[in-house]
């Protein structure tokens with residue numbers, strides 16, 4: 001019995017399933033979750049003392065690698081001045097200004113005002129309440145396979161057909177709440193138009209991941225997000241773009257900026273989200289998230305407006321210090337490094353799988369990537385664009401692939417439906433270790 005096994009057994013006695021967030025339990029890959037004791041740069045170390053090259057990166061925040069010395073110093077300095085005040089601090093405004101200055105395209109920023117919260121769930125939950133409060137409407141559109149955290153409105157599944165409103169996707173979510181969420185197929189603009197036609201004057205907003213990355217990575221079709229913005233606005237509704245995962249990871253200014261650059265190259269203006277949510281990278285590994293957007297909408301929040309939102313730990317000074325340090329260090333060279341590593345790893349995994357005859361699709365959204373197992377050649381319907389497309393994959397291949405990589409000292413996300421996260425600390429040595437592990441893992445996936 002390993003130390004990890006012992007710790008898992010012990011944890012299960014006091015913590016439901018032994019974990020504080022379900023995917024950590026390794027349910028979809030099997031085996032004992034690794035109980036980590038430290039993380040530095042591109043590596044994590046478990047309680048048996050085994051070191052792994054980490055491609056989870058805390059599910060996104062660690063773009064600079066773990067425990068970057070300057071981020072740790074900023075956190076230590078802030079902690080020395082007090083852990084939490086429950087009062088305003090200069091750092092909160094500094095971080096708000098930093099975000100507004102970064103998220104611009106063609107001289108304009110969609111982030112006119114921003115509020116700091118502690119988790120991505122809070123950010124999306126508040127954005128939805130704000131959209132409902134601002135429009136005076138109740139119904140929300142989300143897309144199947146998109147994850148926006150675990151607030152009640154967002155734990156809804158599609159009913160059969162567009163006319164049907166959502167059913168709860170989790171016990172404990174009131175049917176009446178889920179019924180206010182319409183779940184539509186991703187990348188399907190006709191479905192969005194039809195929903196507005198079927199529910200005139202009732203839809204408060206559309207929430208969409210800037211690029212879907214919680215069903216594996218599925219990028220939006222070119223122009224999809226821009227069209228959502230146009231359709232929402234034609235119908236008096238708001239567009240909420242969830243950049244909790246993509247924001248400050250795929251580009252210094254998020255996925256919106258990647259798309260804006262592509263639009264500018266074609267001579268069109270950037271599309272306008274009304275609200276944008278951030279999390280993960282913005283807190284540099286500390287509990288911090290945010291929602292921002294149009295000033296007239298944001299000013300609907302208390303204390304100026306009628307939509308309530310608050311938090312004892314909102315804008316926590318230690319988390320804010322980590323966020324400022326991380327965003328300040330994440331310069332163009334960091335993003336160039338992330339992009340190059342993503343290119344190399346995604347093509348190397350693909351080659352290793354192809355060498356042993358495992359058909360697959362390489363899924364990319366900027367430097368986020370994942371792999372969908374199965375035949376997605378043009379004659380079989382092409383690369384996945386919807387949740388239904390990724391659900392029909394040969395998911396049974398992933399556990400063997402995952403465990404072979406783990407045995408070779410590489411920690412991948414413990415689910416085929418998650419993105420892989422690289423960091424600027426993944427140097428040639430760390431990447432070499434990943435590349436060396438691939439042939440055996442591909443063979444395991446093939447068998």
Ligand code: PLP
Pocket residue numbers: 059118119120121122124147148149150209214242243244245279280289
């Ligand atoms: N939105 C997206 C796109 C996410 O990926 C996540 C978490 O993975 C969330 C919201 C929820 O964030 P948190 O886990 O911080 O509550």
